Every structure is written in structure tokens, then in C-alpha cells.
Amino acid sequence: MTSRSAFLLGVRALLPMLLGVAPFGVIYGVVALQSGIPPLAAVLMSSLVFAGSAQFLLAQLVGAGAPALLSVGAVGLINLRHALYSASVAPVLAALPRRWKLLLAYLLTDEAYAAAIPHLLREPRSPQAHWILFGAGFALWFGWQLATLAGVLLGAQLPADLGLDFALPLTFIAIVVPLIDSRARLAAALAAGAVAVLLAGLPYKTGLFAAALAGLAAGAFMQSREKR
């Protein structure tokens, strides 16, 4: 396999996912403006942070006036899952020069990982395997930048009284509900939601952190009970 054919293989594996990701990027652009983020800053977030659900989260927290430290912590927490992808692709990339590792780490999103990993795990492994991950990562990056730019341009044209800020909770519902496939996960959601509502009056949105921890604890507790 040449580097070119490996790159194109990665691009082709990712392309179908852009159908789902592109509307998501457009919605991000619209709601970022609704949260009071200036258009240029909304566009720059897509290359500086480059993480779909974390960008929605950051837009929501900034719009709610949350302190910067809490926003940073929340983005770190929500992106922790990428450490698993990092561990998964690490053996494939181990022998590469550092500039390749830095580039592929920047491009390591949910979608790029999902598109590339079936090809990366295939044995015998091609010496050009990293080009597959690069192709998938680059295709997603390019599509995401275009989609969020389109969303920012569109958002600037829409009237303010549509209640478009409601797109944020709806997006989070669309992400979370399909993840709930066990009683432990349901317990995590219910505990986090209940504590967030009870502690909503606390200053600096600190109730959100307590709520997230309560959800984690409830989920872990239920999971340990289910295993017994």
C-alpha cells in the first residue's frame, strides 16, 4: 500500500460519517453565536479545541457565565475518553517521528478513530498505516471547519426570537439518551440531573461539578451491584 492509497482509504472510510457530522457542525455555529460568542471566536474554537461535544459544552458554559476554570475542567472531563483512543492507536504509531505523533494526536477524534481503527487493527500491518488515520482525521477536520463556518454564517442571519439556544439542551439529549443502555447508566443520569437541579443556586455554577461527581458515583455504585 502506498502512502497515497492509504490516505485515500482513510478519507473514504470517514466520508459517510460527514453526513452526520456536518449538520452537527452547522448547529454548533448557530448556537455558539446564540451563546454570545463573537463569530470569529466561534470559528476559531473549531480549530483550537476541535472536539464536537466539548465545543457545545464550552459554548453552553460561556453563555451561562461560568468561570473559566470550571469551563476548562468540564472540557477536560468530557474529552477524557480520547485517552482510550490514544492508548489504542499508540502501538501503531510508536515508531513514527514525533511530528507525526503530534499531528495525529491533534486529529484523534471519535469519528477519525472509528473510521480508521478497523484498518489499523488488520494484520499484517502496513508500514503506511498511519496515513489511513491521517486521511480519516484530515477529512473530518476539513468537514468540521466548513460546517461550523457555514453555521456561523447562517446563525448571523437568523432572527433572535426563535429560541435557538434551546438547541443546546436538545443536542445533549440526542447525545446522552442513546448512551443509556443499562441501569447503572440510567442511575448516573438521574443522580447527575437531580443534584444539578437541587444545587443550581450555588455560585459559579459549582453545582454542576457536584452533580457530575454524583452521577459518576451513582453509576459506579450501581455497576458494582450489578456485577455481584
Add this chain to the structure above:
Amino acid sequence: MNWPNTWIWLWLICGLITFAIRYSFIALEGHVRPPGWFVRWLPFVPIAALTALTAPELLLVSGKLDLGADNPRLWAGLIAIAVAARWRNTLLTIAGGFAAFWLLR
């Protein structure tokens, strides 16, 4: 916030943290695996964090619990949850939630 400094600094710090997470095990060249407790707890993180953000948006109006018929976000949110549970489709969920929200408000 002051444009451009505060925004860009916040994005940069969030971006660096995201990058550090993605680079973590790649930098260790496959010699280290993530610990078991981390793998077990991780699936609960997005569920807990995103529900904590969403529940007050649906249930609270001006900081007070509002379970009344005149709270459109609550009922539109419940419809969106039902759509998401039934079809597991992001766009359909958002469209269904907005349709209900615009009809109810």
C-alpha cells in the same frame, strides 16, 4: 469578555488540554495501558456531565422548579428524550424537540 484576548486564551487552554489527553498514551509509545478503574468509570462521564447541564435547562424557570404545563422547555425536552430513545437519531431528536417547543410556547 474582552475580544479577542479572553476568548482565545480560553480556547487555547481547552485545546491544549484536549490535545494532551489525545497525545497521552501515544507519547508513551504503547508501553503503558490505561488502568481498569479508568476504563470502567469513563462511560459515565459524558452521561453525568451532559445530564447535569441539561436537567436545569428543562426543569428550572428563573431558578425555580417548574413542572407546570406552561413550561415549554420541559415538555419539548421530554418529547426529545422519547424521540432519542425510540430512533437514536441526533437530527430527528433536535427537530422533534424544536417542533414541540415552537408549538407549546
